[in-house]
Amino acid sequence: MNLRITGGRIIDPGCYEGPGDILVVDGRIAAVHRGDSGIAPPGGISPPCQVIDASGKIVVPGLIDLHVHLREPGFEHKETIATGCRAAVHGGFSAVCCMANTRPVNDSPAVTEYILAQAAKAGLARVYPVAAVTKGLEGRSLCDYRELKQAGAAAVSDDGRPVLDSRIMRLALEQACRNNLLLISHSEDLSLSEGGVMNEGAAARKLGVAGIPNASESIGVLRDIALSELTGAPVHIAHVSTRESVRAIRDAKGRGVPVTAETAPHYFTLTDEAVLRHGADAKMSPPLRSEQDRLAVREGLADGTIDCIATDHAPHAPDEKAAGLSQAPNGIIGLETAFPVSLRLVDEGVLSLSQLIAKLTLNPARIFGVPCGFTVGAAADIAILDPCAEYVVDASMFKSRSRNSPFCGMTVRGRVVSTMVGGQVVFEDINRVLKNGA
Ligand SMILES: [Zn+2]
Numbered sequence: 001m002n003l004r005i006t007g008g009r010i011i012d013p014g015c016y017e018g019p020g021d022i023l024v025v026d027g028r029i030a031a032v033h034r035g036d037s038g039i040a041p042p043g044g045i046s047p048p049c050q051v052i053d054a055s056g057k058i059v060v061p062g063l064i065d066l067h068v069h070l071r072e073p074g075f076e077h078k079e080t081i082a083t084g085c086r087a088a089v090h091g092g093f094s095a096v097c098c099m100a101n102t103r104p105v106n107d108s109p110a111v112t113e114y115i116l117a118q119a120a121k122a123g124l125a126r127v128y129p130v131a132a133v134t135k136g137l138e139g140r141s142l143c144d145y146r147e148l149k150q151a152g153a154a155a156v157s158d159d160g161r162p163v164l165d166s167r168i169m170r171l172a173l174e175q176a177c178r179n180n181l182l183l184i185s186h187s188e189d190l191s192l193s194e195g196g197v198m199n200e201g202a203a204a205r206k207l208g209v210a211g212i213p214n215a216s217e218s219i220g221v222l223r224d225i226a227l228s229e230l231t232g233a234p235v236h237i238a239h240v241s242t243r244e245s246v247r248a249i250r251d252a253k254g255r256g257v258p259v260t261a262e263t264a265p266h267y268f269t270l271t272d273e274a275v276l277r278h279g280a281d282a283k284m285s286p287p288l289r290s291e292q293d294r295l296a297v298r299e300g301l302a303d304g305t306i307d308c309i310a311t312d313h314a315p316h317a318p319d320e321k322a323a324g325l326s327q328a329p330n331g332i333i334g335l336e337t338a339f340p341v342s343l344r345l346v347d348e349g350v351l352s353l354s355q356l357i358a359k360l361t362l363n364p365a366r367i368f369g370v371p372c373g374f375t376v377g378a379a380a381d382i383a384i385l386d387p388c389a390e391y392v393v394d395a396s397m398f399k400s401r402s403r404n405s406p407f408c409g410m411t412v413r414g415r416v417v418s419t420m421v422g423g424q425v426v427f428e429d430i431n432r433v434l435k436n437g438a
Contacts, residue, residue, distance in 0.1 A: 001050050002024060003420075003423065004024075004050070004052070005021065005024070005384065006052065006053060006054060007055035008020075008384065009058050010034075011353065012032075012061060013357055013358035013361055013363075014362055014373075015373055015374065015375075021033040024380040024420070024423045027423030028379060028423065029374050029377065029378050029379075029380050031376060032374050052384070052418065054384050056386065057384050057387075058357075058387055059382060059384050059385075060360075061357075061362070061372045061381060061382065061383070062381035062419060063092045063093040063094065063338070063339065063361055063383055064093065064360070064368075064370065065088065065311050066097045066308060066310040066367065067159070067262060067311065068088070068096045068310075068311060068335065069101065070084040070085075072102065072118060073103060073104065077317050077401075080118075080401065082122040083400060084313070084335070084401075087313070087398065087399045089125050090336050090399045090416065092339050092385060093335060093383075094126060094382070094420070094421045095128060095381065096128070096313075097127075097129075097130050097154055097368065098115065098127055098129055099159040100131055100132040100137065100156075101159060102115075105136050107134075107136060108148075109148060112131055112151040112153050113152065116152050123426070124421065124426045129152060129153050130153065131143060131156050132156065133156045133176075134172070137160065139163050140168070142168070142171060143156070145175050149180065153181065154181075155236070156181050156182070156183055158186060160186060162186050162187060162189070162190065169227055170227050170230065173227055174231050177232070182234060182236055182369075184236045184238050185235050185236065185238060186239075187220025187221040187223075187238070188216055188217060188286065189217075192212070192213055192219070196213075196287075197210060197211075198212065198283060198287045198325070199212060199275075199289050199290065201290055203271075204272070206276065214242040214245075214293065217240075217241060217286050218248060221244075221245040228259055229252070229255075235259050236262070236367060237259060237260070238262060238310070238312070239262065239286060240267070241267045241287070241289050243292055243293050243295075243296030243297075246296045246300035250300065250305040260307045260367050262307065262308045262309065263297050263300070263301065263310075264309065264311055265311065265337065266334070266341075266406065266407075267288070267293075268298050268301065269294075269341055270288050270406060271290055271291050272287065272289060272290065277406075279325055280323070280325050281408075283325060283330055284312065284332050285330040298345065298350045301345065301351060302350050302351060307363045308360070308363040308364040309342055309360055312334060313333050313334045313335045313400075314333065314404075315331070315402030315404065316329050316404050332405055333402050333405050334405070336397070336399065337405060338360070340412035340415065342359075343387060343412070344412075353387070361373075379421075379422045382419070382420040384417040386414070386417050387414050388414075389413065391411070392411050392412075393410050393411075393412055394408065395408050416429065
């Protein structure tokens with residue numbers, strides 16, 4: 001079915017922002033008509049053509065999430081590739097990059113190919129598998145990056161764990177770069193964070209639990225910047241949470257080090273105080289930090305130090321999160337709250353709307369070297385977003401198999417109306433889409 005999306009405000013970062021219509025033919029962008037036209041008849045393209053009225057909405061490239069945990073294979077009780085992709089498209093994401101800490105670990109072409117096959121079977125979001133840096137995530141011997149790349153790996157990371165041995169990390173950066181694979185650093189000094197369950201500070205003292213200092217993250221960030229500088233290989237810093245990390249990345253970028261960085265909505269929205277209210281549903285690694293850190297992360301987003309927003313979507317079953325703050329596993333889900341929670345940055349004057357959309361589309365696409373945007377001939381990956389719809393986040397709305405979110409109960413603005421991948425409508429909010437066939 002061919003499509004005309006009409007009457008919306010197009011935001012195609014770095015390319016065009018303004019009113020216009022988008023024509024989709026055979027799954028690809030056939031034309032972008034700039035300017036006001038109202039609801040035009042679907043002339044010019046062969047019928048049948050569906051017209052989607054996007055009046056009052058923004059029409060953007062499908063969002064791209066560089067950091068999710070889809071849990072399959074091995075932890076299907078938390079999430080499957082199909083349920084995770086359903087959550088993704090419900091959140092406006094047309095593509096997600098899934099981390100390697102599955103069981104078995106994605107350290108072999110067979111696992112990479114399995115993930116791609118399951119994603120194709122689900123037929124929802126595009127899935128770019130991130131393979132492991134080291135076999136079994138054990139930090140000892142490097143995976144074969146050449147064969148992983150051939151199998152379809154988009155990047156490498158031991159996410160969930162740091163590569164502790166600096167020599168191994170140096171070799172990994174060199175090998176990954178040689179094979180044209182980006183290395184994503186989970187920056188953490190485990191000797192400093194060991195035993196900690198949340199940020200080191202007043203909230204941890206109030207709860208009487210051991211804390212994780214900021215230095216646990218920034219030591220890792222500084223080391224991996226130093227290794228990127230040494231090798232000339234690019235490094236991408238995952239889930240930046242501290243002011244020291246922001247400062248280190250800003251300084252490194254100023255010196256021309258090929259470092260890029262992401263943060264997650266929880267780090268610029270919440271502080272460790274949220275653990276007092278939400279308990280284990282506000283527990284993740286790295287942990288929610290202080291107000292000073294939250295403000296520094298926002299500054300880092302505003303001045304371009306932090307390139308993009310990723311969710312670190314990390315589903316866990318209710319009984320796992322019910323094990324208490326100390327015992328519960330790290331991580332929260334985020335795919336279905338990322339857009340509305342991030343939109344607060346626009347309301348609060350931290351980013352313009354087009355800067356925010358760039359941090360969810362073009363910037364992550366550039367970092368991973370994947371396509372994005374409304375170039376004629378490109379795959380039609382499109383999200384239609386209603387930036388005005390206000391509602392309360394409710395766990396029952398999630399398509400994810402899990403419910404572990406500290407954003408439940410929060411009043412937000414911004415709703416995903418429709419998500420298209422390759423011209424196929426893979427999600428639509430039937431209450432909000434006005435369509436007519438012709
Ligand atoms: Zn991580």
